[in-house]
Amino acid sequence: MLKVQEIRELIKLIDQSSIDEFSYESNGTKVSMKKEKGERVQAVQSPANIAPAASEVVSQPSTEPVEVESTPEPQAAKPAEKNAGGHDHEIVSPMVGTFYSSPTPESDVYVQKGDKVSSDTVVCIVEAMKLFNEIEAEVKGEITEVLVEDGELVEYGQPLFRVKTE
Template structure:
């Protein structure tokens, strides 16, 4: 059975995420949470052999501006048009699915940051896939204008990692 503190942590995590509905089942116990109208509503269903508990009261989110809105197909088409006016000519993309690392070791400095000058053979990051650490090179000459992912973040194949203003 989950403890009250664990349920509170789950509510907080679901509230802060983009998840609209969450269900957890273990040993006959079920906890369901569903976001609706800026609120996180949770309920717990204990084992039939145990005494029934009162379902949790609806909990107002700390940030009431969290709303679930349907995605529009027009939004992605408009966003690149805005980005095209930005100060970059080239994007360095991930060649594989994996974990992005901005530095060779946790104690080291980052390979590159915004404003760094790069050559075609400059290592800009590491993408780890299946315990293999793959060094990613810039493949262009220029200046990094923007770092698009955080250290330790999961990246997809073809996902932009850096923006570069080429020379």
């Protein structure tokens, strides 16, 4: 495991260099650093036998000491939290693409909060590589929440709508 002083020295070297990203792994310990616009260096150290923790270091061009701040890794959402919003089904994106809430910019949206849907109701379009794919609700119920905005990029498996099924 690397000592804090060794990590600080690595951060200074990376900060002074033209390298934007750095990774190092030894004896089950992994350190990764990435610059964001040359102002922030983020270091993550995760040994095999210790729970992972993230350290953020804000570096400045002056000779002031570098601060290291540790924060615990976020925990996965609990199943009880999933149904807290009054829904029991999420319509997810089947692909990476651009989300469109209506067939054309001038048209009304397919669905909005409070609308009733059936399993074959088209709820949106996801454009991928110039192909417009209509996404159906796949369940019967009421839209309780729209999770993305028109024109937003969506990922595979990303929730688009929340539905309270009947």
